[in-house]
Amino acid sequence: MKLTILGCHSATPSINSNPTAQILEIKNNMFLIDCGEGTQVELRRNKVKFSRIKHVFISHLHGDHYFGLIGLVNTFSLLTRETELHIYAPKGLKEVILLQMKLSASWTKYPLIFHELNSKESELIYEDDKVEVFTIPLKHRIYTNGFLFKEKENERKLDINLVTEANIDKAYFRKLKQGFDVENEDGVLISNKKVTKDPIPSKSYAFCSDTVYNEDIIPIIKDCTVLYHESTFLDKNEALCIPTKHSTAKQAATIAKKANVETLILGHYSTRYNGYEEFKSEAKTVFDNVLLSKDGKTFNFD
Numbered sequence: 001m002k003l004t005i006l007g008c009h010s011a012t013p014s015i016n017s018n019p020t021a022q023i024l025e026i027k028n029n030m031f032l033i034d035c036g037e038g039t040q041v042e043l044r045r046n047k048v049k050f051s052r053i054k055h056v057f058i059s060h061l062h063g064d065h066y067f068g069l070i071g072l073v074n075t076f077s078l079l080t081r082e083t084e085l086h087i088y089a090p091k092g093l094k095e096v097i098l099l100q101m102k103l104s105a106s107w108t109k110y111p112l113i114f115h116e117l118n119s120k121e122s123e124l125i126y127e128d129d130k131v132e133v134f135t136i137p138l139k140h141r142i143y144t145n146g147f148l149f150k151e152k153e154n155e156r157k158l159d160i161n162l163v164t165e166a167n168i169d170k171a172y173f174r175k176l177k178q179g180f181d182v183e184n185e186d187g188v189l190i191s192n193k194k195v196t197k198d199p200i201p202s203k204s205y206a207f208c209s210d211t212v213y214n215e216d217i218i219p220i221i222k223d224c225t226v227l228y229h230e231s232t233f234l235d236k237n238e239a240l241c242i243p244t245k246h247s248t249a250k251q252a253a254t255i256a257k258k259a260n261v262e263t264l265i266l267g268h269y270s271t272r273y274n275g276y277e278e279f280k281s282e283a284k285t286v287f288d289n290v291l292l293s294k295d296g297k298t299f300n301f302d
């Protein structure tokens, strides 16, 4: 599982601070999460192959999370894309994008498929044979979802020496990997546990931005491998969290601790601050394993 931060700042873009966009690579999928202004340029800078992006997840309709989308949709057309593009976003985005396309008479030649979200409960919105994606309802000034990306349980691993010793035909290897007991060549039932090892633990990534401190998300993100939680403010500006419906670094860390996640990544920094080390030190007073996101930074979780 690999996460590339294209932008991790709030509000207006500037030379060294892009609004929110990320690429998550998980089990051969390349998911684009949010698409703030400048995302195309950052995709180029980070050498992401445009054609690999087939699914885009938009958290909410504040401009710093989707103003780059119409540009990207249009560029895909110019690049003569033919493969489907799926967009998962709050209800309303389809109307915005289609109006922009209509007024510029620039329809896509590839299928553009919108999955409009309006549920206030967590729901499964994407699934393939290896990955599931759920929404994480967040509390913000407008309707907002975070997203939980979860690898399905990996297959059990064969111990090839024990399998050979047990005289099991190759035709049964698939069943063994799936956890079944099988009969060997002599008709004896072989217990799965005897010839296989536990699978590699599956990973998960929870993206939570933008949101006020909200413990309701804890059961959804419980025990996840990596949590990206917005930390717009430092402690000294905590009073701003309620009117703006954002969080401090310490609040993000409290959620990480209560949800028992392995790693917390902070981001969505307000551009009022000059450095970000203080976000880390404040969060670390609550939760130890804290990383700072930075535009252009890649995190590997293998």
Ligand SMILES: [Zn+2]
Residues within 6 Å of the ligand: 010, 011, 020, 062, 064, 065, 210, 268
């Ligand atoms: Zn934002």
Ligand SMILES: [Zn+2]
Residues within 6 Å of the ligand: 060, 062, 140, 210
């Ligand atoms: Zn917002």
